[in-house]
Amino acid sequence: MDTKLLCLGVLSEGERSGYEIKKLFETRFRHFFVAGFGSIYPALAALAGEGYVTARAVPQAGRPDKRVYSVTEAGLDHFRERLLATAPRHKVRSEFCLLMYFAHLLPPERALAHLDTMVARWEEMLAGDLGLSAADEAALTPGQLFDLGFGRAVVGAARAYCLERRAPLAAALLDRPRAAE
Amino acid sequence: MDTKLLCLGVLSEGERSGYEIKKLFETRFRHFFVAGFGSIYPALAALAGEGYVTARAVPQAGRPDKRVYSVTEAGLDHFRERLLATAPRHKVRSEFCLLMYFAHLLPPERALAHLDTMVARWEEMLAGDLGLSAADEAALTPGQLFDLGFGRAVVGAARAYCLERRAPLAAALLDRPRAAE
DNA sequence: AGTAACATGTAACGCGTTACATGATTTG
DNA sequence: CAAATCATGTAACGCGTTACATGTTACT
Structure with missing residues (x-):
């Protein structure tokens, strides 16, 4: 699952919520990667289940709570390993x-x-x-x-x-x- | 299913077998579309089931028979309709x-x-x-x-x-x- | 002798997209 | 008053990729 890998990657730059990750995907990665909420939220849940990230609830005024994720040491190691095992593909579907x-x-x-x-x-x-x-x-x-x-x-x-x-x-x-x- | 649409498209240029369509995809469409046998053969079977193409067996010397497909009139109409309904997307996954x-x-x-x-x-x-x-x-x-x-x-x-x-x-x-x- | 090309197909698995579900606040 | 933004998730469906299954001929 590529979405999981990219989520782990952006979390390696600092803690973020699923919603913020989506925004980031739409700006920084727009020209080579697309993912919707339907991919991101399950990906984060799976990463948490595997112990690669931890979640923290952040209450907000008049808004639903944010779930802010941080990468763990195991997560960073896993990310580096996966990067080393990733082949450089570049696919266009037009x-x-x-x-x-x-x-x-x-x-x-x-x-x-x-x-x-x-x-x-x-x-x-x-x-x-x-x-x-x-x-x-x-x-x-x-x-x-x-x-x-x-x-x-x-x-x-x-x-x-x-x-x-x-x-x-x-x-x-x-x-x-x-x-x- | 995009593979179905592209198969119909190449067949509108002349009759071809699944194997030949694959070769064509690898040359003409390589820079914006990829599909393997696992997508093409089922796509052709589905198109045949819908009456958009007809199949004809062509015996070959020392080789398995070719199944050569031709587009029907209904198929051409359907293709034009689908083209008119297709939005111009351009997606990169890198x-x-x-x-x-x-x-x-x-x-x-x-x-x-x-x-x-x-x-x-x-x-x-x-x-x-x-x-x-x-x-x-x-x-x-x-x-x-x-x-x-x-x-x-x-x-x-x-x-x-x-x-x-x-x-x-x-x-x-x-x-x-x-x-x- | 081994690999590539020719030739067709099935089945399982993975993954992404889309729609659904909910709800408050801010901006136009 | 409507639309956009913030905020998180689930479930079904569609579709593609990969591996499996089989067999011959031609080239190196």
Whole structure:
């Protein structure tokens, strides 16, 4: 279970609640990892059951209690071991590419709208979590910095390619609109 | 089930056996979709059960029979409908980025080896399926051409970034090797 | 002699996604 | 007044991965 591993990893940087971990996933890891509450909460419960993390209830004014998790020594050891045993994979699953591949079966304006949607999403990412200032970057570990740059490079390339190819693609699709239904 | 959808898609370009579809996935779709036999064969069986494809046994000399599938009219309609209902998502799941993020918990040479592994894999892709000649490209639909370029742009950017950042990363990791165990 | 390629399938397991369930406070 | 945010969890379903099962031909 990868979610368990990543939870352990972020907890190695400091104690956090499940909700906070989710937020962190949405910012720092957004460009290479996604997990919902339905994965995170059970993962934390399992880690606690295995003795890799401990939970502490933190009461809050007018809010439900937070369950704040901390990694144990056994947890840190386990995390390092698992890291050493992890193979470097990098997998992409893209419905966007699928849609583009079969663009000739779609109304042209639909295909172009999909393209614009993706460009907008990528620009959001670049302006948001991937767009930190130089000052913020000074506080990062070499690895975190590497990941940040990697995200920028890859997402930036996707965006640039789509913008560059939009006009030629539009022309080609409108040239022979084989399937406007 | 996405595998079903993609199988239907490739069959819309012509009849093929499950084995051939797998080969096609490994070449044309490698950079944005992965599926094994364990997904493809059941997917084809399900599509046949729904009447979206028909199967035909092709005897072969000294080999087991091929089951060659063809898409039906209902199948083509269904495919177009499903395409129209598909949202453009683009998801990355990367153990490589995870490893880099926590590189400070790894022996530096291990982190760099992972990086080299990925560069080699990406170069293989660029030289292989993504590296067609201009003559081959003329035969592609606009969408196929777009995907090919997209793959080149994104994979190329990942490769270039890793090569560019290798030396600075190595220096930073060796500067304070916090966890050579 | 051994490995890779050709060829099809089943079954179990793991894991993630989605929907459901609940409830207070803050912001627009 | 509605929507978003904070906050935690369960359960079912879907789907993919992996391992198992079998057998021939061609190449090294």
